[in-house]
């Protein structure tokens with residue numbers, strides 16, 4: 001293989017790459033090349049070449065490819081934030097041009113107490129599909145699967161991953177301004193679907209909604225997932241042994257802010273480290289009393305286990321509504337109604 005042969009093949013691949021990148025309407029590209037070891041060894045005869053004249057074949061080919069691509073297009077090289085990834089494989093003589101993953105910031109609503117956040121494989125078939133799960137492969141329907149269904153199709157993508165700020169239990173609804181999340185579209189082949197239309201499709205087909213979807217940079221995943229947003233909940237609290245009254249609420253209210261010591265709840269102990277976390281219940285409001293139950297608005301610090309704040313989890317969370325009211329209490333229904341995510345406004349999209 002002579003260098004001329006290599007360059008000729010490179011020319012063919014580069015003009016294809018330019019055409020493919022144009023289809024994506026892309027401006028910024030990243031380049032990778034694969035070369036045959038034999039060609040490299042033949043070309044890079046370092047032993048018999050004075051060092052100042054020695055050239056790396058890889059560098060030479062990369063420079064030539066970049067030059068060819070730029071000559072035929074408006075594309076600019078961007079190693080950090082490229083829109084298209086061009087791979088020229090001179091070993092197998094092929095070129096692959098793919099769009100970088102796309103990241104969409106949303107705040108989602110979950111208007112059901114029957115959906116899990118992430119795919120939860122059916123325990124009977126371990127996600128292979130069986131009668132028990134009605135061949136859905138999942139123990140519960142999930143937000144992630146629903147998004148996958150819509151986004152993969154609309155973007156002609158190979159996959160879709162949900163990165164959310166915290167999570168809710170299957171039986172907890174998320175309403176209000178929704179939970180912040182980033183949806184990662186893997187290997188999109190269409191890059192300009194109408195996000196509002198996608199939002200409509202989700203609303204029509206699932207007990208879910210996405211609010212104000214917008215395309216953002218990759219770093220948002222970390223910013224959103226590692227953020228600690230304080231939250232506001234609506235909880236229905238009952239006692240097994242007594243009628244709850246306004247006095248009970250006053251007792252709770254007067255204890256605010258309540259510093260909790262929360263040992264990892266029994267129900268999640270299998271998946272999480274057993275440790276004690278300190279969290280604040282910042283404030284409480286009484287919405288109403290109905291059927292001897294308190295309907296509370298709870299303002300809690302990020303990462304508070306609300307059900308356990310109410311029950312006490314057999315003493316693992318202290319103090320708790322149970323310990324303050326000296327009666328065994330239970331959270332009958334929980335809904336996330338507001339996420340304090342003002343910091344999101346400071347992120348650059």
Ligand SMILES: [Zn+2]
Pocket residue numbers: 122123124125126127128129130131132133134135137138
């Ligand atoms: Zn199954």
